[in-house]
């Protein structure tokens with residue numbers, strides 16, 4: 001979608017264990033068309049394959065500690081150089097220490113890139129034990145289920161067990177992670193608050209908060225709103241149709257319901273934070289109830305435009 005953009009979209013999904021990074025990541029992938037890179041998944045894969053990295057990481061992970069910065073950075077450095085990251089990537093669970101953030105920023109600076117967007121999923125610690133201890137995952141895809149909040153179809157009111165917990169798409173048996181225990185969670189949360197949270201200060205200019213202590217559907221809507229803003233900004237930049245860009249000052253009065261302040265904020269702020277060249281973006285709001293439809297229509301129009309441009313890439317040079 002964004003291959004003609006002059007830099008990659010580098011986004012970070014941020015939040016404590018159980019915040020919903022793994023739950024919402026795949027939806028962000030669908031929206032942005034860029035891969036989700038979960039260092040947790042990569043490390044679990046290395047453990048399963050019993051590689052040198054896996055051997056070094058296994059015990060630390062099971063106890064809820066953090067794997068060394070150098071190991072994790074090595075994994076990420078190789079991964080973001082792969083072709084599917086050409087349009088950008090979504091970091092999930094990385095960076096997790098200030099040192100990792102420094103290493104990441106230095107690596108990106110080599111190609112004149114930086115992190116564009118950080119979405120922080122906010123959840124109080126007190127609700128995370130239930131989420132973590134009730135989680136089951138599909139190992140191959142990383143799909144995340146919950147015995148209460150997001151049960152697989154196979155459970156059908158029965159007692160959770162290997163034979164009743166199966167992946168909705170493949171029918172394969174789900175598993176529980178060895179670090180998804182109340183004991184390991186204490187350590188994981190300590191690591192999050194002490195080592196990971198301080199990273200946010202570094203990215204505050206491009207960071208947005210989402211209340212993740214609400215239903216998954218509501219979290220999705222809020223995330224969606226931010227991503228719409230981002231998508232529109234990126235597409236505007238691609239289209240370079242700057243003459244038609246303007247901002248409606250009475251915006252907030254036109255907005256109701258799920259088109260929340262997050263969306264409004266991101267339309268205004270992402271434009272200025274993310275796209276240096278764009279001061280303002282077109283607003284599409286005529287009647288409050290038709291906002292969403294109008295945004296969808298606009299988005300589809302812009303996507304068509306981008307697709308057409310991509311079909312004739314030679315015309316884009318110097319566009």
Ligand code: AP5
Nearest residue numbers: 017018019020021022023039040067093131135145146149
């Ligand atoms: P990692 O795999 O990254 O785990 P994590 O950060 O602890 O995150 P989780 O996967 O536990 O949480 P999530 O936010 O994805 O939650 P989910 O969406 O599944 O890391 C594991 C380990 O690897 C680390 O402890 C460390 O040892 C090592 N590691 C990884 N990266 C590293 C790094 N960079 N440096 C050093 N070490 C590293 O949701 C959880 C549950 O809640 C699910 O069951 C879901 O269905 C449910 N749920 C989600 N949202 C809602 C909602 N809104 N309402 C109700 N239920 C919900």
